Amino acid sequence: MVKIIVDSTSDIPQEEAARLGVTVVPLTVRFDEEEYRDGVDLLPAEFFARLAVCRELPTTSQVSSGVFMDVFREALADKDDEIVGLFLTHRLSGTYQSACIARNTFPRRKIYVIDSGTGSFGLWPLVREAVRMRDEGCSGAEIAARIEELKRRVILRIALETLKFAQKGGRIPMTAAVVGSLLHVKPILRIQDGKIEIEKKVRGNQAAYDFMAKMMDAEWDRTYTPSVTSAQCPDLLASFVRRLESETGMTAYDHHELGAVIGVYSGPGAVGVAYLMEKPGF
Structure with a gap:
């Protein structure tokens, strides 16, 4: 089965991700010394409320390769499982590079890691297409090839x-x-x-x-x-x-x-x- 994985910069709510069968891996948002998991501990309304009163802009930290290894390992529970991952452009975050490192620890498995070239709600048209193709029975390679074409x-x-x-x-x-x-x-x-x-x-x-x-x-x-x-x-x-x-x-x-x-x-x-x-x- 093809597993679709995205990062939290896609801004897909947890409930919708669950409905679509998409795994969302959260980045970390830091306000001063406090850290939150994007979209998990810190939802958009809470984020903007804090943003309005903060002195220094918050920072975001990329997903580590170790976290991706754990997520990939769980997604590959069955021998026929494949992964298609769509992530925030590498020009805005190192999350894509972390996913690539994690992929390389599973050399015999079919893991397709895609730099989306976009972020936030720009990822959604690509996610929607990936979900449609998965539900129609397409392989991970077919989905990845189509997304690489469409992202431009x-x-x-x-x-x-x-x-x-x-x-x-x-x-x-x-x-x-x-x-x-x-x-x-x-x-x-x-x-x-x-x-x-x-x-x-x-x-x-x-x-x-x-x-x-x-x-x-x-x-x-x-x-x-x-x-x-x-x-x-x-x-x-x-x-x-x-x-x-x-x-x-x-x-x-x-x-x-x-x-x-x-x-x-x-x-x-x-x-x-x-x-x-x-x-x-x-």
Whole structure:
């Protein structure tokens, strides 16, 4: 049987992971001297509540190779078991490298470790496809080959409500953050091929939603369901979804609350969308 394993930066809730038959391995989130297992001891609402009052930004620690060895060993209980692992891009964490080290300790087993090139809700379209193929009886090799092909087409955009946390994290200078806040500038972050960049700066939420909706309408492969995220902001999420629906004709989407890996830079109030493009963006 093919076992699908992801890390907690995918922001898939435990209950949904259990329903899908997906194993989620948690990273560690550290606020000062306190450590929490991402998505286990520290859920999104609790994370953002603590983020709002902390002096120093929290840090995340990658999953160790030892933890992965234990997870892989349990997943390979039967001799015919295989593993397909989808992990946060190596450009944002060493978790993928840890999984590779663990894989190499089981040289005779079929373990396919994939650098997703994305993170957070950008992983969800890939996870959904992997689950579908597993349920249809595909082998681990077939699933891995398909995900390697599709990952080049994943694009993630997220609009920030505040510049405070991006500045704290060193993504933008303090002067730019102060001026941007006074002018109600909303930066739009784009993640593709593991790279995080500020793609565009606009004035106000509606302009940000307009830009992301128009880009999605031009790029989105409508045979795949998009993934929408929000950071503890139901009203902004509703407004954003209405804009996506009116521009793209979107009728269904997956929604997950934003977790620590991107939330540490976005802060609360962020909304975003990830989807598969019709053509690779390279």
